[in-house]
Each structure stands twice: as C-alpha cells, then as structure tokens.
Amino acid sequence: MERLKVTLGHLSVRGDEDTPNKGREFVQCAGRLKRFPDSPDDVVIISALRTPIGKSRRGGFKDTFTDDMLAAVFKATLEKTKLRPEDIGDICVGNVGDPRASVSGRAAQFYSGIPDTVPVMSVNRQCSSGLQAVMNVAGSIKVGQTLLGIGAGVESMTMHRGQELDIPINPKMFENDKARDTLIPMGMTSENVAERFGVSREKQDRFALASQERAARAQKSGAFDEEIVAVTTTVKDKDGNEKSVTVSKDEGIRPTTLETLLKLRPAFKEGGSTTAGNSSQVSDGAAAVLLARRSEANRRSLPVFGVLRGYAVAGCPPDIMGIGPAVAIPELLKKTGLTVADIEIFEINEAFASQAAYCVEKLGIPHEKVNPLGGAIALGHPLGCTGARQIATLLHELKRRGKRAYGVVSMCMGTGMGAAALIEYPGPS
C-alpha cells in the first residue's frame, strides 16, 4: 500500500498553463521579512541612473534637448554595466510633453552608440510615464519579447510645456462631468484635495519644509552622487552666447523656513493653500533603468540591483487626481500580500504637498519612511522622468542601508490615476 500511496503522491500536482500565481507564495521565515521565491523569469533591475534635475527655463538644461539628456543616461548605463550597445533588446522612453518623443528616443539611442537594430518606443502615462516605461520593458521581458532592455524617462519642461493648449478640445468634453474634470489644471486639483480632505496650509508647508531639509541633507552628504550622471551641455545667455557647463547637482534644493513658506501667496486660487513653495518644481531631467530577465542577468554575470515584485495602477476621480497613490498603493499591497510595515521606503511623488500629505496620512505610513531624501518639492518633477528617477533614488538609498528590503515607488497622475510599484533590494551580493 505504501508504494501505491507514494506513487499517487507524485500525481498530486497538475501542471497547468493557467496558474499565474503558482510559485508566488512567500517562502515563510518566522519573524523575518517576507520573501518572494526567486525565479529565473523574475524581472530584475541591473542599474538605475539619472541626470541631475535642472531648473526649468533658468537652469543648466534650459537649452538642452530631450534627446541629449536621454543620450547622457543611456551612455552612462552602458558604461556602468559594460554591456555592448547591441546587447540592448528594447528601449521604452516615458515622456509627457515632447510631441516627437519617439523620434527623440530614437535619436538619443544613436547618439549613445546603440545601433539601429535596437527598437525604441515612447509611452505617455502622465506623471507615471517614467515608471510605466520601466514596466513596459518588464512586460516585454515577461512575455519573452526581449531578455534585456532599458526603461527610461525624460522631460524638458523648458521646451515642452503647454503646447497642448493650442489643440482644439472636443466640445462634448464639457457635457460629461468626468471628461470635463480631466481638463482641470493640476494646481486646482491640489486645491480640491486640500479642501475636500482638510489638508491645512500649515500641514502642506511643513511637508514641503521636510522635503527641502531632507534633500539638502542628502545632497550635502553625497547621497545622490552614485545615481547622478554629470552632464556637460551648453547654455545660452540672454544675448544668445553659448557657454559650456557641466551640471552635476540637482538645482531645486534651497534653504527655507516654515515662516518663509507660510508667507508665499497661493499660486492657483484666491484664498487657496497651494503655493510655489509646497508644489513640485518645474524641471528638466532624464533617468534610465536597465532591466533583464533574471536568467539573462545571471548568464551575463550582471549583479542584480533590484527585483520588480509587483505593479498596480488604479483610477480615481479626475478632479482630485492627487489621491492616486492612496488608491494604487493599497492595490499593490493586496496584490503582493505585503503590508505598510513590510516596506522600508515609500518614494511617493510630491506633485503637491496637499496630495502627498493626504496619501501618507490616509495610508498610515510613518513619515520617516516617505521620501527620506526629499521629493519633487525640493528636487523637481520633470514629468516623464520622475518615475524612473524615483527608482534610482529608492534603490541607491536601500543599497546604502545595506540589507534586503522592499521599497514602493508611487505617484498620482493627471486625469485621475495612481501607480505603485514594489521593488526589492536583494541585499549586498
């Protein structure tokens, strides 16, 4: 009978194509951080680099085209990983404002020596474009289109800002409440969030102050040095004379006080609470993340810097689009079976202090876990770049902390959405 039982035991598992969650259960380790089983088809991050973030219209990148910023991060990625340019399988560039984004991506690949045999595309998912580009490449890896690719993000808010205002709007949009709400300026959605959820001016300014202070501390301690690629470019003075400059530091960080912030005038609405001091800055910058199937990374002996463990995108009302992370992060945690306590760092984009502060409170995240190196209020928010930039900042900080940990990258999006990704730092190799 025992032989019959043993043989029947061998038949207990049925191989089935339709088991997406097979093997996704945690490996249980009592009292320790939950651990996902590693698999050869995991999508892993090999490197995550970014340019400094320049001040729009006045900063070091004011005369730099998006393709030049992109080329800088592509080149740095190839140099750092020692990959041959032809080894890149696919490229996706996140961008919001460049009407020629796909062409810019193609040009950037050529400037950085990546041959024409390597394909490129662009994606626009508003402020999550940089993250979405990374996830598009991850998806391509998952379905076997490629084994290795770059997900990037770029934005020149100096050069591409508000062109869409000239494009005619379908009058029908004004007859549908939700469609009309997608046209509300972002600053007004911030006022809506502040009003509807009672986020006071002082709370917003305190949040903004923390962002500035943390970013200043991080910059001073050199915390950004490893993720930043210095870029040599040209700027024109007011007479049109070109001058070569090397941009190596984020330009938005500035010393301030709560008193100074509280004195600023509302920027979007009479009697409102959203000011230039507690909103994200208008900026230029680029970032690139190199992704690979784990088996491919192992085959090429590329050290695994991070592992993508989950991604969620969720919608919310367009007139309070800033609450996006408050809907996307719970979705992500549900999908992955983790809790807020399991996450070491939340990189939540600070489009506005109003929405960021609301999301953090709503989700019950301890403040010290959120944007420990500051966020977009201090660093700037080059729209299409931000998601990829956050991955770079997150992974380098987790690496500095030196132990295996989970981080979340999340942001709100215009038209009413939130995105959130779970990334594991696997620990020092």
Add this chain to the structure above:
Amino acid sequence: MTQGDVEFCVRFPVHGNLKNWWRGVWQEQVSCPDSSVGCGTLFLLEIGPNGLVPIHAYDWNDGLFDVTWAENNENVLVTGAGDGQILVWDTTQPKGPIKAMKEHQKEVNSVHWSQTRADNLVVSGSWDKTIKTWDIFQTRSLSTFVGHEAIVYCVRWSPHIPGCIASASGDHTLRIWDVRRPDYAKTVIPAHQAEILTCDWSKYDQNMLFSGSVDCMVRGWDIRNPRTPVCELVGHKYAVRRVKTSPYAGNILASCSYDFTVRIWDTLQPLPLEILEHHSEFVYGLDFSVHKQGEMADCSWDEMIRVYTPKSLSHSLR
C-alpha cells in the same frame, strides 16, 4: 492502478562495442491493484538486426527499482530492490545475483556507480531516508549519509568532482555530499516546493546540477550559488520522473514524466526542442547512449521499451 508489467528503468551499458549493446532493464510485476508486493525482473536486451531482443531475464522476488552498470567490468550490474537489498549481478552467470547486501530498511530507489576513475563505489538512495556507499567486494556498506527528511529518490555521483554525490528527496531538497562527511550535507538546496524525484549532473560543467520534481518543473542549479535556479524548464503536465543530461552536448537534457511524454530541452531555451508522445502510460526510465550520439532509450508503464534517436538530436550530428 495498473495490472501487468510496468517498466521502471533503462540503462545503456558503459562498455560494449557498436554491434553488441547491452541494456539493463528491470521491471516490476504488480499482481493485483491492491497488492503491495510485486516481483521484479532484470532484463538484458540487445539491439540486433531485428530490433531489440531480450537475451536474458533474471527474476527477483521483489521489485527492482534501479540499475547501474559497473564502470570497471562490462559484465557487472548493480540493482536496488524493493526489499531494501543491493544486488550485484554478473551477466556471465545464468542464475541470480552473485551478491546481495541488506542494510536499507526500505525500498532502494536509486543506485549509481561512481563516475570518477579513482574509486569504484556504488551509492544507493532509499525510502528509509538514508544514502549509503558500497564497495561491492565488501560485505557491509562504507558509510551512511543521514539528513534527508523523506524518501531519497535519486543519488548521482558527480562526473567531475571526486567523492561528491548529489541526492534528490521527497523533502523538497537537493543535497550535495562529500563521501568523507556522511554526517551532514555540504549543501542543501531547497530546489522545489514539492517532492524532487530525480537529479543529474551536467557532464560539461562541474557546478551544474538539474532537478525534476512533482511540481512538473525541471530546474538547473549552479551549486556555488544555489539561491536561484539558473534555468527553469516548464511544460510537463505531471511530475517529472527522471532527468538525464546528454553526454554529447552541455546544454541538452531529456526529461520523462507521469504525463506520458519525454521532452528534449536546450537549457538555454524556455520551450522544449521536442516532445515525444510515443508512450501511453507513465514514462519512468530514460537514458542516453554514450556510444552513439543522440541515441536514447526510455521505458514506461505501458510495458514498452523504446530505443530511438529523437529528431531534435539527430540534427546536431551534422
């Protein structure tokens, strides 16, 4: 379950010339569905001009679960028996085994002759959770390796590292052993989340080990860094019963399964090179010929033994 004969294992001999290839095959007879006792037979078969011809059959009063050819004597075979015995056979002797050694408390599921020139030892793995090494000229086992928490389904000597053994167990782990240290495994790899029925070393890379499991997967492991599998071959619909690496190409392996199929894999590709569906029951045994490139043999509970060269491997000949 099944009535009648069921084949469990085939082995190409390691010696012999092209005209005279021996195959050691054993089978178990299940007398009735609820019987827990069967009889075993060790068949020797030869490929002649008219196909596969049985030239001798040795009966034993319990099932024979595995067979291995001696590396230093072309007439000697060792089998593992359901009654826990290690049996040594000499094909020049017409009757029974020339030696029987009983130490295992339960079925001996796996036997393997050492692959490195220095030592001529046999390793055995048993349902009693232990692994033992034997010198067939002695009467007692040399060492007993303890640590596995369930049935040891498969034991394999490393073809490269002297005195190194890999084992696969129902406790969901692969273990790597040093013959000098039977008290603990050198490496424990939690390789699958289900019983592991089989393993085999790469013949080209001394650090590569492959495992096949009830979870329907074959995984490849670099024993220096076993936290993640190096490759994962997914496709079998039921448990993988046996994996074998090709003696002719470092990236080729074959697996057979309870899903009635044999699959040929290139470990660098996610999909199998070929799926062979020439059996109508569980496929239990599988081997590559070391003498003729691409030739394989398999056996199944459908009582068929097949010797063939799969299409996907005949191409690589040229």
